[in-house]
Amino acid sequence: xxxxxxxxxxxxxxxxxxxxxxxxxxxxxxxxxxxxxxxxxxxxxxxxxxxxxxxxxxxxxxxxxxxxxxxxxxxxxxxxxxxxxxxxxxxxxxxxxxxxxxxxxxxxxxxxxxxxxxxxxxxxxxxxxxxxxxxxxxxxxxx
Amino acid sequence: xxxxxxxxxxxxxxxxxxxxxxxxxxxxxxxxxxxxxxxxxxxxxxxxxxxxxxxxxxxxxxxxxxxxxxxxxxxxxxxxxxxxxxxxxxxxxxxxxxxxxxxxxxxxxxxxxxxxxxxxxxxxxxxxxxxxxxxxxxxxxxxxxxxxxxxxxxxxxxxxxxxxxxxxxxxxxxxxxxxxxxxxxxxxxxxxxxxxxxxxxxxxxxxxxxxxxxxxxxxxxxxxxxxxxxxxxxxxxxxxxxxxxxxxxxxxxxxxxxxxxxxxxxxxxxxxxxxxxxxxxxxxxxxxxxxxxxxxxxxxxxxxxxxxxxxxxxxxxxxxxxxxxxxxxxxxxxxxxxxxxxxxxxxxxxxxxxxxxxxxxxxxxxxxxxxxxxxxxxxxxxxxxxxxxxxxxxxxxxxxxxxxxxxxxxxxxxxxxxxxxxxxxxxxxxxxxx
Numbered sequence: 138x139x140x141x142x143x144x145x146x147x148x149x150x151x152x153x154x155x156x157x158x159x160x161x162x163x164x165x166x167x168x169x170x171x172x173x174x175x176x177x178x179x180x181x182x183x184x185x186x187x188x189x190x191x192x193x194x195x196x197x198x199x200x201x202x203x204x205x206x207x208x209x210x211x212x213x214x215x216x217x218x219x220x221x222x223x224x225x226x227x228x229x230x231x232x233x234x235x236x237x238x239x240x241x242x243x244x245x246x247x248x249x250x251x252x253x254x255x256x257x258x259x260x261x262x263x264x265x266x267x268x269x270x271x272x273x274x275x276x277x278x279x280x
Numbered sequence: 281x282x283x284x285x286x287x288x289x290x291x292x293x294x295x296x297x298x299x300x301x302x303x304x305x306x307x308x309x310x311x312x313x314x315x316x317x318x319x320x321x322x323x324x325x326x327x328x329x330x331x332x333x334x335x336x337x338x339x340x341x342x343x344x345x346x347x348x349x350x351x352x353x354x355x356x357x358x359x360x361x362x363x364x365x366x367x368x369x370x371x372x373x374x375x376x377x378x379x380x381x382x383x384x385x386x387x388x389x390x391x392x393x394x395x396x397x398x399x400x401x402x403x404x405x406x407x408x409x410x411x412x413x414x415x416x417x418x419x420x421x422x423x424x425x426x427x428x429x430x431x432x433x434x435x436x437x438x439x440x441x442x443x444x445x446x447x448x449x450x451x452x453x454x455x456x457x458x459x460x461x462x463x464x465x466x467x468x469x470x471x472x473x474x475x476x477x478x479x480x481x482x483x484x485x486x487x488x489x490x491x492x493x494x495x496x497x498x499x500x501x502x503x504x505x506x507x508x509x510x511x512x513x514x515x516x517x518x519x520x521x522x523x524x525x526x527x528x529x530x531x532x533x534x535x536x537x538x539x540x541x542x543x544x545x546x547x548x549x550x551x552x553x554x555x556x557x558x559x560x561x562x563x564x565x566x567x568x569x570x571x572x573x574x575x576x577x578x579x580x581x582x583x584x585x586x587x588x589x590x591x592x593x594x595x596x597x598x599x600x601x602x603x604x605x606x607x608x609x610x611x612x613x614x615x616x617x618x619x620x621x622x623x624x625x626x627x628x629x630x631x632x633x634x635x636x637x638x639x640x641x642x643x644x645x646x647x648x649x650x651x652x653x654x655x656x657x658x659x660x661x662x663x664x665x666x667x668x669x670x671x672x673x674x675x676x677x678x679x680x681x682x683x684x685x686x687x688x689x690x691x692x693x694x695x696x697x698x699x700x701x702x703x704x705x706x707x708x709x710x711x712x713x714x
Contacts, residue, residue: 142664144663144664146657146662146669146694148692148693153694174666175666176670178691178692181664181665183664200694200696201694201695202656202657202658202662202694202695203659203662204659204662204663204664206664235665236665253664253665
């Protein structure tokens with residue numbers, strides 16, 4: 138199953154990232170993975186947290202523009218060439234990657250990466266057929 | 281130097297001018313009553329017939345005409361002649377999607393050329409002049425208005441229009457331009473680029489110029505005169521009335537003579553509609569006295585000025601209006617183009633599918649105006665991919681540019697960035713210091 142990602146619109150100005158993380162931190166929500174995409178004028182903060190629905194509500198109440206997006210969490214062997222192997226398999230499966238980023242924590246000996254793809258459900262099926270380990274929501278949120 | 285283009289008209293004794301105005305007012309009222317259903321209804325609603333307007337004192341009985349009336353009768357509803365008599369159309373920005381369309385008969389063009397010839401003569405133009413006309417040619421009235429006035433005088437016109445600044449400077453230098461006509465901000469931009477190119481005002485032969493289509497300060501006038509080495513006069517006009525040439529400064533440089541044999545001016549209190557006496561600032565209202573295709577009764581220009589009491593030492597008897605001090609609506613003039621915030625709002629509403637929160641910021645960088653539109657990103661349009669937001673930004677920019685005809689910058693901002701106010705939202709921050 139896909140994992141829920143929180144996306145937050147941020148203007149490029151001082152302190153906004155701290156505001157977002159403080160808001161969810163105050164509600165006991167923990168960040169598992171994050172990335173920021175930015176242009177000259179604005180940025181998009183993407184978060185994987187342990188309670189995405191709560192984080193969504195908290196940030197909306199704080200006045201942020203927020204959306205929930207389905208992404209997939211894929212296990213990556215923690216060794217040289219590990220990511221390359223996974224990416225090759227994804228390419229072979231015909232899965233286009235919009236963007237990706239890595240988790241803060243490792244799972245046992247392996248790393249974990251988030252992939253935003255066009256159709257997560259189909260991608261998961263294709264990737265599982267290739268033998269990739271895709272993490273479920275519960276697994277990710279309970280890391 | 282020729283002082284006047286048409287001394288008989290420009291220096292007509294006030295009593296004669298008044299008699300001429302009253303005769304022309306009666307004709308105009310009668311014509312709109314019989315030819316324009318909109319005006320017939322408006323007069324009938326007030327219990328007025330064509331013979332109830334005899335003197336200038338009767339003017340106050342007549343209803344006002346607004347830009348919205350032109351919009352409601354888009355495109356030709358207020359024309360008083362069949363289209364077969366119309367030889368030219370121009371258009372200016374409307375408050376929303378549709379432009380304001382104006383038409384001219386051959387005689388209207390003749391009147392326009394006449395008033396523009398008077399205006400150009402004020403800044404020293406003669407048959408010998410080389411007139412460098414850097415107003416835009418096209419639907420905008422600036423370019424062709426100056427053009428026909430210049431030809432009427434018999435001067436040589438260089439219809440250079442806007443843009444290609446370096447080439448314009450080369451032309452001014454090589455062709456020996458003596459009169460410059462453009463917006464005041466463009467005049468200063470020309471001066472700036474000249475300096476960059478190492479061309480001094482002494483390399484040019486400029487003597488005079490008419491600068492209008494946007495407000496300009498005395499400070500800007502000083503700079504234009506000093507840096508380009510010419511006499512810079514303010515010219516006023518609006519397409520609804522005829523275009524440039526409704527009023528112009530004379531070399532005395534203290535107020536703009538409004539050509540009262542063609543345009544009847546009043547100043548009113550914009551709130552109550554009451555006429556105000558000379559010397560009091562209010563909204564300029566104009567009744568056309570000779571227009572055939574689109575005669576307008578008591579047209580509310582939304583421009584704030586006053587009628588200056590007293591005679592002018594230049595000898596012209598036509599009353600003067602003071603330099604404009606502002607607008608009664610939220611219209612902005614950006615690089616000579618009229619911009620209404622409602623035009624931008626309409627685009628955002630269409631793209632956003634919801635009430636947009638936006639802010640328009642106008643700044644002058646160097647000599648050129650820049651328009652920036654801040655738009656709050658709502659959940660409707662937010663996506664997690666940069667590409668999606670860049671696409672949105674581009675779409676907003678293109679559609680606004682399409683509507684306004686000038687370039688804009690769009691900046692996406694977080695919700696609640698733009699101040700919410702009780703009642704009317706503050707939509708515009710104009711940081712230009714003219």
